[in-house]
Amino acid sequence: MSLATASIDTPLGTYALSASEVGLVRAEPADSPTPRATSVRTPAQRMLERACAAFASYFAGSAAALAALPLDPRGSDFQHRVWRALREIPLGTTASYGEIARRIGRPGAARAVGDANRRNPIAIAIPCHRVIGGDGRLVGYAGGLARKRWLLEHEARCAARRPTKSAPQVSRSEPKASEDHRAAQRGEAERRPEPERERSASAKARRGYAASSKSNGPEAVRLPNALARRRESAAASI
Template sequence: MATAYISTPLGSAKLEGDENGLNTVTVLEQDEPESKIIPDVLIDAAYQLNEYFEGKRQNFDLLLNPEGTEFQKKVWSLLSEIPYGKTLSYLELSRRLGDVKAIRAVASANGKNPLWIIIPCHRVIGSDGSLTGYAGGLHRKKWLLNHESPSRQQSLF
């Protein structure tokens, strides 16, 4: 498994993957030095993430290989369908999965998303429009949603 560290406006991000695809993108609580050499299997991911933060990319075109249960992968697939600049509630995500009673399981799968930003779990909010738990911290979720907002001069939250 190849590893690289990149700098983002939200802190250091750790990228891991191999020839089968990108396995994880994690935001770190402590900064790491940016990798001087990015392994070949991670170059596209690093490049596309940088474009995202520069406001030049709204969709990712990468080979993904996250590890998780079949249920988690179904949830992550649904998360990937949430358009840039849009949000969806946990309840609506459960509905799309076909079981509104699975809301807690959906929230749990969302929290275990191994591909920060690439699979946009930050776009899931509470039914009342509130910011709810985010593995990377609510301050990062707020930043990401504002970054993707069509009118960036105003804060969504």
């Protein structure tokens, strides 16, 4: 399989890149620039151009394109497992060799993880610089500890600049609108007919009042009749 090669200038010096049509194969510091092929663009060359753009974006402060870049490294099954685990370390964070060993299901293989790191063929895109010692010290980086420190500080700044979701803003007119709505509800309640229980109570009161009025009628009639009988009795006794 033919590879396309090129070099890029970065804040850390020149890096040489090689790509296949599947993905990026190599990325490593270079002492001198690598000439870019000028023949007809092949799938490998298109992948190489994508890789160059992703590295440029990374050094400009956005790591998303590099994190999504297809890779095609050459290595053993164990090394591939380690390299995949390295790509899963979140931007702006680090992990120890022992942690990577546990993540791939080989808790006793911290030393072998370190060897896979050392043999990483794609610097930065496979972020072996995010692996640190168990005590938190910066150790073991093929590109040198100065580059490792620069990369970690750069990624910390990139992670800090990533946008976060903000809480939705509440309109200042909303409380007034709610108050107006409540006032409208109160007015609507006042215009509603009285509840059934109030109508029932009123009906009962009216029936009670009517009954008492009817009972007063006969009593008013009986009083004059009794007075008339007493008068008749008095007249008879005379």
